[in-house]
Amino acid sequence: MIALRDVVQQFGGRVVxxxxxxxxxxxxxxxLIGENGSGKTTLIRMLAxxxxxxSGIIEGLQGKKVGYLPQSPYAFSFSVLxxxxxxxxxxxxxxxxxxxxxxxxxxxxxxxxxGERLSGGEAQRMALARVLVRSYDxxxxxxxxxxxxxRSMDFIETTLKEYVEKTHCTLIFSTHSPAQAxxxxxxVLYLEKxxxxxxxxxxxxxxxxxDERTKAFLRHWSLNS
Amino acid sequence: MxxxxxxxxxxxxxELRQIIGxxxxxxxxSTLISALIGIPWGVAMGANQFxxxxxxxxxTNTLMGLPPVVAGLIVFLVLSRSGPLGKLSLxxxxxxxxxxxxxxxxxxxxxxxxxxxxxxxxxxxxxxxxIGINGWKRLWLTIKExxxxxxxxxxxxxxxxxxxxxxxxxxGGNIQFKTRVMTTAIMMQTNMGxxxxxxxxGIVLLIISFIVNSLVHRIQEQTLRDRTx
Numbered sequence: 001m002i003a004l005r006d007v008v009q010q011f012g013g014r015v016v017x018x019x020x021x022x023x024x025x026x027x028x029x030x031x032l033i034g035e036n037g038s039g040k041t042t043l044i045r046m047l048a049x050x051x052x053x054x055s056g057i058i059e060g061l062q063g064k065k066v067g068y069l070p071q072s073p074y075a076f077s078f079s080v081l082x083x084x085x086x087x088x089x090x091x092x093x094x095x096x097x098x099x100x101x102x103x104x105x106x107x108x109x110x111x112x113x114x115g116e117r118l119s120g121g122e123a124q125r126m127a128l129a130r131v132l133v134r135s136y137d138x139x140x141x142x143x144x145x146x147x148x149x150x151r152s153m154d155f156i157e158t159t160l161k162e163y164v165e166k167t168h169c170t171l172i173f174s175t176h177s178p179a180q181a182x183x184x185x186x187x188v189l190y191l192e193k194x195x196x197x198x199x200x201x202x203x204x205x206x207x208x209x210x211d212e213r214t215k216a217f218l219r220h221w222s223l224n225s
Numbered sequence: 226m227x228x229x230x231x232x233x234x235x236x237x238x239x240e241l242r243q244i245i246g247x248x249x250x251x252x253x254x255s256t257l258i259s260a261l262i263g264i265p266w267g268v269a270m271g272a273n274q275f276x277x278x279x280x281x282x283x284x285t286n287t288l289m290g291l292p293p294v295v296a297g298l299i300v301f302l303v304l305s306r307s308g309p310l311g312k313l314s315l316x317x318x319x320x321x322x323x324x325x326x327x328x329x330x331x332x333x334x335x336x337x338x339x340x341x342x343x344x345x346x347x348x349x350x351x352x353x354x355x356i357g358i359n360g361w362k363r364l365w366l367t368i369k370e371x372x373x374x375x376x377x378x379x380x381x382x383x384x385x386x387x388x389x390x391x392x393x394x395x396x397g398g399n400i401q402f403k404t405r406v407m408t409t410a411i412m413m414q415t416n417m418g419x420x421x422x423x424x425x426x427g428i429v430l431l432i433i434s435f436i437v438n439s440l441v442h443r444i445q446e447q448t449l450r451d452r453t454x
Binding site: 045048049050065067068069070072073074076077086087089127130131134140 | 345348349350351352354355356357358362366369370
C-alpha cells in the first residue's frame with residue numbers, strides 16, 4: 001500500500017499541493033481528475049520520485065518497480081523500435097518485446113520511423129509502449145491520452161486495461177476527461193487548487209458526488225461534453 | 226588597389242599564406258580545447274539541478290561577455306616573466322594566444338551548451354526516470370540527443386576565435402612570421418596605410434565567417450526540421 005502523510009509541495013513559497021493523508025491500495029486503478037493547476041501532475045511526479053515533497057512522507061514505494069509516463073515524454077532521435085527497446089536494455093529479446101508493445105498501441109507501421117519525426121499523438125503512444133513493455137508494481141501515467149485522437153484513445157484504454165489485468169499493478173493516472181476516469185478507474189480522486197476534495201468509487205463519485213465543488217466540476221464537464 | 230588585392234588573394238604571397246596558416250592553426254586549436262572544457266561545463270550546468278547552480282550560471286554569463294583585452298591582460302600577467310607561469314616562456318607565442326582564446330571561448334561554448342541542454346534535459350530526465358534509466362546512461366543519452374546543436378556552439382566559438390583581436394594582440398605581440406594573425410595584421414596594415422594586404426585579409430576573414438555562419442544556419446535549420454516534421 002502506498003501512503004501519503006502530511007505531504008506538502010511548494011514552489012517559490014506557493015503551496016501547490018497539500019495532502020494530509022491518502023492511500024493507494026495494491027492492484028487498484030485510481031483516476032485523478034481536476035482542472036489545470038489542481039495538483040495532478042505534482043502528485044504523480046512526487047509518486048514517481050522526480051519531485052520531492054517540501055514536507056511530509058510518502059511510504060510504500062521502496063523496493064517497488066515503478067513505471068511512469070510523464071505528460072510530455074521525450075521522443076529520442078533514434079527509431080521508434082529502439083525508443084521502446086531502450087526500456088529493456090540488456091535483454092536479448094528487447095526488440096521482439098518492443099515490437100509487440102508497439103502493436104499493442106497500434107504503431108506497428110511506424111517501427112522504423114525516427115522518434116523525433118512523430119506527431120504529438122504518435123509520440124505519446126510510442127512513449128506509452130515504452131512504459132508498458134515492462135512489468136511494474138505501480139504504474140503512473142500523467143494524462144496518457146492528452147494528444148491522441150478518439151480512435152487511438154479507445155485502443156489505448158483497452159491496452160491499459162489488459163496490462164493492469166495481466167500484471168495486477170496499481171494504476172494511478174491523471175486525466176482531463178472525467179469520462180475516461182469513469183471507464184478506466186476503480187476509484188476517482190477529485191483535486192482542486194492542490195487539495196484533495198473528494199475520493200470514491202468511480203460510479204458513486206460521478207452519480208452522487210458529495211462535495212459542492214465536485215458537483216460544480218462535474219456539472220461543468222457534463223454541460224461541455 | 227583592386228588589382229593588388231586580387232594578386233595577393235590569388236598569388237603566392239608568402240606572408241599572406243603564413244598569416245592565414247597561423248590564424249587557422251590558432252583558431253582550430255583554441256576551439257578544440259575550448260570545446261573540451263566548455264561542453265562538459267555546459268552539460269553539467271544544463272542537465273542537473275544542484276546547489277550553487279544559479280551563481281555558476283551568473284559567473285558563466287559574465288565570462289561570456291568578458292572583454293578580450295581583460296582576458297589578454299590576465300593571460301599576459303600569468304605568462305609574463307614574473308607571473309606564476311613565467312618559467313614556461315610562452316608569452317608572444319601561438320600557445321599563449323591559444324590560452325587567451327580558450328579563456329574567452331570556453332565560457333561561450335559552455336553557456337550555449339547549457340542553454341541547449343536545459344531545453345531538453347527536463348523532458349529527457351522525466352522520461353528516463355519513468356523507465357528506470359538513471360545516472361551516466363541518462364547523461365549519455367542527453368549528450369547524444371544534443372550532439373547536433375553542440376556543433377553550433379563549437380562553430381560559434383570558432384567564429385569568435387578567428388575574429389578576435391584584442392587578446393591575441395596583447396599576448397601574441399603580432400610578430401611577423403610568428404604570431405601575426407589576420408585580425409592583428411589588418412589592424413597594423415591599416416595603421417600603416419597599406420590597405421592592399423588589409424583588404425585581402427579582410428576578404429579571407431569574411432569568407433571564413435560566411436562559411437562558418439552558413440554551417441551554423443544549416444545545422445539549426447536541420448534540427449528545427451527534424452523536431453517539427
